[in-house]
Amino acid sequence: MSSDAVVLDVVVPAYNEALRLPDTLILLRAALADLGVPCRVTVVDNASTDGTAEVVTGAPSGPVPVRLLWCAEPGKGFAVRTGVLASDARYVGFCDADLATAPDTLGQVLSLLVEGADAVVGSRAHPESVVQERHSLLRRWGAVAFRGAVRQVVRGVGETQCGFKFFRNDVARRSFAPLRCGGFAFDVEVLGRAERTGARLVEIPVNWVDVPGSRFSPARHGWQSFVDVAKISWRLRRVEVAPAMPLPVVALPVGTDVTGGAATVGLRP
Template sequence: MAPSPLGGEGASRRPLLEIVIPAYNEEGRLPGGLLQLCAKLARMPFPTSVIVVDNASTDRTAEIVSDWPRGPVPVRLVRCATPGKGAAVRAGLLGTTAPFVGFCDADMATDLDAIDHALGLLLSGERVVIGSRAHRDSRVENRHSRIRELGAYGFRALAGALVRGVSDTQCGFKFFDGVLARETAGLLRTPGFAFDVELLARCVEAGGRVREIPVRWRDMPGSRFSPARHTFGIVLELGRIWLRLRTKPGSAARPAWEPPLDPVGYP
């Protein structure tokens, strides 16, 4: 069998693990992040692959992925025209086929050694494993302002009412049983910042317990989030999620996506 033009030898075998990277105008950070991730995955003793979702970028993000050199870890491009990280993650997860899947941010703020821990738990029967900066064993380098920290505290309080027992819904490092991820991604309707809350809530609704693990996490420069500009929209998103989760499937016609309040969500 001829090797894939984007994957080298690993492309001829079905991956055990696929990792999604949502990307919006990431030409500056994506090359370094992809190098780190592919180097990590190439050391795994089984086939892996990466899906980069270009979220209607206006820079060279898609070109970087399309031109990515062949290697032991296939890198594939998926395009998503709906704005918002939630929309991009949904498109990426629905494009997977592997038994285990996950997603992480293009800046690789979470140390990639956590992949070993997450996959070990998935192999032992866990169905949802997420990085938690609030875990007592986590090491977090945080440059956020006091205002943003207060906003994060308020968000966690609201999110906790929807996903009980989860201390950090927003860390961009989440791994799943592949079947569960694809089923719940198909139900996801939140395109923006709060999409993680809906995704985790739907996993719990489907019987998947959320397991939090410690991470080493660094606050990376380049965040597009502004507390002053985005807080009101995030509160509205959480309200929509609350209402959506309490609506029985099929009880009313609903759009494929809620109208985006703001394409926020990228770190």
């Protein structure tokens, strides 16, 4: 591995996020710079019309480069998949453009991955999580029912929908490459596939704040998410959950300098 190879790549799916993204990039890049290893932020846009791309291309240079990719297929899941499959980093994961999950646990995430976790899953169901929720009663009840439905597909974590998940690169590729669900339930398919390849999922607590401006409409996306879980369950029905495989622990290069670098910009297709 060359000294400037990216260790942790954070994919941020973004659809019309020109307002929420600038602060997120500042906070996320600062948190990644603190890790002391080469990191990158990869924003994946689906034809936003509000200047989201310009926010990324105009980001100042700094110790953590930012790159911009485009995804032709609409949907958060497909955007994250594009970023994951384009990543050469040792570890890759994603967070939301509103940074609803505080990035202060990224150090813990990195340590767990280095110690051999295949995937680290932020979960609002973890007893130590701190959650500030302003969701409607309908969305909260829906979330409880959704967790029940998901239990048939994903066994190893109490909650699948928090936008804060990180993987060893090969585990991410195996789990994302066959993804068919591009909507808000894509996490269920990704974690379901990861478990079925023997991945060891580690659930961690998060500090989560409900940031206004969500694109998730309980009326519009809620039912669709239940239908998607039923489809995912059917798709994965023949694949048994594999026992978690013991994995060798890989060491991070000690004292690796963080790369300098300007914002790197992908080409619009």
